[in-house]
Amino acid sequence: MNIILSPQRRDDxxxxxxxGALITVNGExxxxxxxxxxxTLPQSAIDSEWFVGDVTREQGQLTLHLLLPIxxxxxxxxxxxxxxxxxxxxxxxxxQPLPQKGVEA
Numbered sequence: 001m002n003i004i005l006s007p008q009r010r011d012d013x014x015x016x017x018x019x020g021a022l023i024t025v026n027g028e029x030x031x032x033x034x035x036x037x038x039x040t041l042p043q044s045a046i047d048s049e050w051f052v053g054d055v056t057r058e059q060g061q062l063t064l065h066l067l068l069p070i071x072x073x074x075x076x077x078x079x080x081x082x083x084x085x086x087x088x089x090x091x092x093x094x095x096q097p098l099p100q101k102g103v104e105a
Contacts (some may be wrong), residue, residue: 080103
């Protein structure tokens with residue numbers, strides 16, 4: 001699975017968990033196992049604000065386009081995120097913000 005992140009200035013958070021062709025987005029699981037090679041699922045068919053593009057399967061790889069909320073103290077990695085390629089099963093690591101000044105970690 002590949003994830004293309006689309007950054008947007010927002011104060012909410014995003015958590016992702018991948019298991020095969022399933023992706024859990026903030027606790028809601030989406031199953032893309034029925035997509036065959038060459039299939040496209042339009043973004044309009046997915047009932048979630050987090051998907052900002054079509055889901056495709058090409059050469060066996062699913063590709064998702066997801067919104068990445070970035071806080072006021074965003075990092076360069078969040079503002080210009082690299083594509084997440086061949087993601088292993090488990091929690092998906094996302095770019096982290098800069099530390100907030102005056103806030104203890």
